[in-house]
Amino acid sequence: MNQTLSTERWLLIDDHTMFADAMSLTLRHLAPQLEIDVAANAQQAIAQLKNGQTYQCILIDLDLPDTPGLALLDQILKRWPQSVVLICSANRQPSSVTNAQQLGARGFITKDQSPADILAFVQQIRQGRRWITTDTLTRELAERREENIDLTGRQHAILQQMQTGLSTSEIAQALNLSPNTIKTHTRLMYGKLGVSNRTECLNRAAELGLI
Structure with a gap:
């Protein structure tokens, strides 16, 4: 019997096509069990959720063309309250971070983080973290990478x-x-x-x- 990884499906909501395509490709390379849907705006994202698709993780850019990212975050969590939603944005203003947390996002990660760091970010949430930010993650990952993992x-x-x-x-x-x-x-x-x-x-x- 094949011991294959269980499939996960994530939704990336971002209108920057080059970023979304590159992020999706690299995430799938790092974690072959991932399937990633991309929505270029809030309308597309809501339509996919209304179709009944279940996502283990939803990543939202703050600067969307039709709806502010924070408004979409609020809308998704009110209608699908069990969703694990993260903000993934180049906008790292303290007020945006605070508002995202207050609205129920599980974390705030900036676009300069690597796809591997995003996987680590989600893993932290699954292990029980209620909230994590890029600055916290960067510090913790730096500490972990100092560990000597000696694989043969x-x-x-x-x-x-x-x-x-x-x-x-x-x-x-x-x-x-x-x-x-x-x-x-x-x-x-x-x-x-x-x-x-x-x-x-x-x-x-x-x-x-x-x-």
Whole structure:
């Protein structure tokens, strides 16, 4: 049986096509289980949500062409209150950050953060953080990257294969190793990274710049 990652779907609401396309492509490369829909304005975003599509994460730019991002945030959370919504914007004025938090956003990240940092951002929220900002994340990631994570060459190779979504047996075949050897190295790698499953492993590796 293939041990594939469970699919997640995110919604990126941003009218800057080049940014949205580049962000979507890189996020999918870092986390192959992600499927990312893009809406260029508030009207498109609301239409997709009304169609019944469920999103595990929604990223909103503050400067949208038809509706202010904060107004869209408020509208989404009033109609779909269980949504995990983050602001992802070049606008980092303190008042915008404060207003986003008061309206119920789970975090505020600026567009100069890397896609790997955004994955780490969402992982922090899933681990129970109610609110996180770019400044907090940057400081914490810098501290984490100072940690010495010493993966072996074989573990690095397995990690690279994991990133493509291959199952344990497929990785074993690709690396000409037995499935039990792959499982042993995977278990050791999980211990070094402080994770318990493949999704956490890939997110943690991305945080640390290992992939």
